Amino acid sequence: MAQLINNPHDLFIRKTWERKDEVRSFIENHLPAEIVNCLNLETLKVEKDTFIDSQLKAHYSDILYSLMTKDGKPIKLYLLFEHKSYQDDDIIFQLLRYEMRILEAERNQNKTKKLITPILPLILYHGRTGWKLKKKLGDLYDAPEVLKPYLLTFEAIVFDFSKMSDEEIKGQIIVRTTLLLMKHIFDPDLSERLPNILGLMQKLSEKETALEYLEAVLKYLSSASDHLNEQDLERAVRTAIPTIGDNAMTTLAETWMAQGKQEGMQEEGINILMRLLKKKFGSIPEDAETRISEADSEQLLEWSENVLTAETVNEVFH
Secondary structure (H helix, E strand, O other): OOOOOOHHHHHHHHHHHHHHHHHHHHHHHHHOHHHHHOOEEEEEEOOOOOOHHHHHOEEEEEEEEEEEOOOEEEEEEEEEEEOOOOOOOHHHHHHHHHHHHHHHHHHHHOOOOOOOOOOOEEEEEEOOOOOOOOEEHHOOOOHHHHEEEHHHHHHHEEOOOOOHHHHOOOOOHHHHHHHHHHHHHOOOOOHHHHHHHHHHHOOOOOOHHHHHHHHHHHHHHHHHOOOOHHHHHHHHHHHHHHHHHHHHHHHOOOOHHHHHHOOOOOHHHHHHHHHHHHHHHHOOHHHHHHHHHHHOOOHHEEEEEEEOOOOOHHOOOO
């Protein structure tokens, strides 16, 4: 059975940010000009690895890109997307930990390499308030100035589009639509804004691309917004993208509902198994959490039954 993507946020993010043309348009429009000018965006490549802890996948998504500078040197761009509506005081530490994992993976793949590839860390933030946390690890030290040159330092680029106007959000169609949806996801008047935002998709030339992206959009909106219902979503789609047609909308809705039901069963199975394990064994090892998050609903049911007779956590999975 193919692994399901339980997290609608993650599906939504990847449908946009794994498209090289969309990422390039974002970089060109929203990263500092001095950084853009030193990059060879023709060499941009999406890496498939993820570096987020399994227990934090509901709160973050990440995508790693590799590319070259204009003078031919390798560089990586690491994008971290925060799904939460509030700011996490630990985010700078989490980002540093993920960057270390990227560097460790590089060293393990090529132990003869003497120099490491620089990584440009970028946080995309769209919370209810503007970004207020420190961007530099060095700013968190309580140390005399004379010691600071010897302390670990680290800085992230924060792209805070929560307070940007809609007109300031630029890029190709899908990346603009994605950023606008993320910006307004907490707005009480989202149902009124939605037709105009989705209307951007009228300009997508490939119908298949539009349908695939729209499915991710609907799943994201239904899970992340408290101000929308199924009728709001259907009305917005039919108003904004009439070219899709009633048949296509019906097919999409059926697919979406079927997947949502299956993923809902899996999510419920994960929650039940985790509660049983914690009640019987207390803490749960990280590798066990990973196995649970990747299992299908039938496997989760079998493991839940094993909890009744297992004497250790490991016995549950045998």
